[in-house]
Amino acid sequence: MAKLWREGHSTAILCVCASPGPEGLVASGSENGEVAVWSQEGCIVGRLNLPGKEDCTSLAFSPAAPSLLYVSHGDTVSTLDPRNLNGPVEEFVGVGEEEINALALNESGSTLALADDSGAVRILELPGGKVCRTLRRHTNICSSVAFRPHRPNNLLSAGLDMQVMLWGLQKTRPIWTLNLQDVAEEEDDHQQRPGQLFNPPLAHCVSVSSCGNIVACAAEDGRVHLMRVGGGSKLEQQGALKAHCQGASQAHFIPFLSHPYWLATGGNDGRVSLWDVSKHPVVTPEGKVKEKQRKGKSKVKRKGEEAREKDEAETTETSGPKVNVDHGDKVNWLCPALLKGTASLLVADQSSSLTVYPLPEV
Template identity: 85%
Template sequence: MAKLWCEGHSTAILCVCASPGPEGLVASGSEGGEVAIWSQEGCVVGRLNLLGEEDCTSVGFSPAAPGILYASHGDTVSVLDPRNLKGAVKEFANVGEEEINALALNESGSTLALADDSGTVRILELPEGKACRTLRRHTNICSSVAFRPHRPNNLLSAGLDMQVMLWGLQKARPLWTLNLQDIAEEEDDHQQRPGQLFNPPLAHCVSVASCGNIVACAADDGRVHLMRVGGGSKLEQQGALKAHCHGASQAHFVPFLSHPYWLASGGNDGRVALWDVSKHPVVTLEGKAKIKGAAAPYRKGKSKAKRKGVEAREEHEADVGVTEKSGPEVNINHGDKVNWLCPALLKGTASLLVADQSSSLTVYPLAEP
């Protein structure tokens, strides 16, 4: 049964994060620069208004030191002590060229990545906050960044230019770039019907499974795009889940279930879903030839031309790994547009924290199927 966490904010919550560990705290940020700290029972244990009162767009606990919380607002990152939330311990001012949309920390907590409205990704060395890399390749807003586990010099970024990039930080250049628009146009050629419209696949949120090899990206076409990173950090395969009937705003792997390929998604359609992608072709590495070799199902009563169209579309979807027949294991009608989604272990129970257009957090306990 869902629980509602209230009284932490007076404005819409924009971001949420959970500290690792059995007794970890939860942090949330909202419009107007409000930051709240919650216990695992949903009690507010701290509240702060950041200086400047710009929206708090992203929060993240240090993996190495749960007593350090980073919060982005405007072009600034504030360093906070969640157990003593009286003010910023330190501020990294003007580290974004424009408003920062997302931040991410590497596994050791020694590096902080920032994505901003200019499309720039900036890398800061911690604890000093000194900028050591500036990555410029996105041509529109950069909306999300995520470090690749076990590969501290690999960083994923995604943006409203419909690009997903894997960066090699040593040389500060992309190792590869995937253009989601090219994929969407290819699929639309096979699927579009008269009068049918498709949202462009603006990339909103990127996440990497704990194995470090599977990437998920929520996009405005309603899909969660999946990518497999192979040897030499090469893009080995890509595919997608037809996850939402409107834009998909959030996609996060859930690291504490039975395997690393449980994926949670949230969308503008007000739905929250939990997917088991362990058997998806991108994860299982089923080759394209093997998928294409499967016989297309016969549709009784359809003309030969229509059957050919259906077969071509199904063959193409299998070829690119687009999946809609196997739905989510858990499908929740949340009822409001999802701003942020955060997997968390709360008192030993796997849960999803959901922020929407309201000033409250909704907590959904997960009973693994």
């Protein structure tokens, strides 16, 4: 049963993050520079209005030091002590060329990546906040960044130029770039019918599974695009989930469930979904091979059998969500969290409250 966490904000919540660990805190940021820190029960630990009253666009707890919380607002990143919200401990002013949209920390907490409206991705050394590298390949707003687990020098970025890029931070050019528009045009169901319109696949949110090999990207075409990264950081395969009937705004792998391929998504259609993508051909390509081998055993098939097998294969590739919630409002942010040992999804929407959905045991 869903719970509401209230009284942390007076404006719409734009971003949420959870500190790792069994007793970790939850932080949320909203319009006009409001930051709130919550206990796992949903009680307010502290509140802060950042100077300048610029929207809080992203938050990230340090995995190495839970007493450090990074918040982006305007072109600035502020470092906060979540248990003592009297003001910023440190400010990195002007580290974004324009408004910052997303933050990501590597597993050691020594590197902070940020994406901004200019399309640039900047890499900061921590502590200190020195800009050590600027990555410029996106031709429109860069909306999201995520480090690959177990590979601290590999960074994913996604933007409104419909590009997903994998970077090796030793260089200033991407290892590979995937144009989601090209992928969408290859999909059979994107053959446009008379009077039918499709949104372009502007890339909003990128996430990487805890094993580091599967990437998910929520896009404006309502799909969550999946990519498999193989040896040598090469892009081996890509595909998609037909996740939402309007733009997909959020996609996050959940690292604490039964396997690393549970994926939570949210969209402009007001739906929140939980997917098991472990059998998707991008994640488990041998499944497709077995299907072909099974089909090859029978040399002669009636048309009805062929059609049925085609339907079965498509169902396997794009099977529906395990949980599908009609949240009823456009989703601004999703955050998986373990709250008092219960796997949960924190949802921020157009309101000033957080909604908490407990997940079934999977």
